[in-house]
Amino acid sequence: MPPDDAWHRALELAWESFLAGTTPVGAVVTGPDGVMVAEGRGRRFEQPNGRGRELAYTQIAHAEINALAGLPPTRHYEDHVLLTTLEPCCMCLGAAVQSAVTQLHFAGRDPYGGAAAVRIDTPQARRRAVAVTGPLPDPRGWFAELLHIRWLIEFGAGPHVLEEQRRGLPDSYRRAAQPAAGPLFDRLRREAADVDQAMAAAGELRSGPDRG
Numbered sequence: 001m002p003p004d005d006a007w008h009r010a011l012e013l014a015w016e017s018f019l020a021g022t023t024p025v026g027a028v029v030t031g032p033d034g035v036m037v038a039e040g041r042g043r044r045f046e047q048p049n050g051r052g053r054e055l056a057y058t059q060i061a062h063a064e065i066n067a068l069a070g071l072p073p074t075r076h077y078e079d080h081v082l083l084t085t086l087e088p089c090c091m092c093l094g095a096a097v098q099s100a101v102t103q104l105h106f107a108g109r110d111p112y113g114g115a116a117a118v119r120i121d122t123p124q125a126r127r128r129a130v131a132v133t134g135p136l137p138d139p140r141g142w143f144a145e146l147l148h149i150r151w152l153i154e155f156g157a158g159p160h161v162l163e164e165q166r167r168g169l170p171d172s173y174r175r176a177a178q179p180a181a182g183p184l185f186d187r188l189r190r191e192a193a194d195v196d197q198a199m200a201a202a203g204e205l206r207s208g209p210d211r212g
Contacts, residue, residue, distance in 0.1 A: 003034045006083055007107065007140055008195070013041035013063065014085040014147060015195040022046050024147045025086045027067035029101065032079040040066025064092035068099045076100035078128070083107075085144040087114030087134060097125045106134035108144030111168025112161050143199050145169050149176035150185060175205040 006028050013026025023042035031037045042063045043056035053069045055061035064084050071077055081103040082096055087110040096104050097120060106116065116132045119125075135141040149165050149172055166173040175181065184205065188198050 006030050010083050010085050012195045017042040024151050025063040027063035027084040030081045038067050038070030078102045087116050089113045090115040096130050100128045104132045107136045107141045109135050112164040145172040146176050
């Protein structure tokens, strides 16, 4: 299994994206020794900062793309692992194939855009088969789902998107949509809470009464 500090860093990046008002996903690439060698986060609605190689302010500025962009094109990465806080979409799954990263682990499910079950059937993809595992069966996975759904609600995602989340992740959706969730996340923003504080606070929503 990937080291806990790599998962923690990925969740930190997701939380940074949430606080920045963009899709809250974080991704990390670890080497064969478990050491983190690249990272990225969602930046779809952020302006480019002129630093680094991460994409921003474009629909393809996904966390996984930005993490994989940190890998030089001088070799393949079959012995590396891509960790992402949310089930990857088709584009990010394809990017793993292109980077020859053959292990991908995700923390939380995405019933609308998630493509973990997709199999790319080309000679290249068969040669570089990506083993996809997830979600995490612990609070890290639940927090990743909750954070994504809460952002979708605040962003004003279309009803077709929210309906898929509600049907696919009913518990996470109820907690993210309950009246107490808005004030809680507003407070976390005001206090500039870190990801550990955010996870602890979100745990109160999970264990509290269902008001959704």
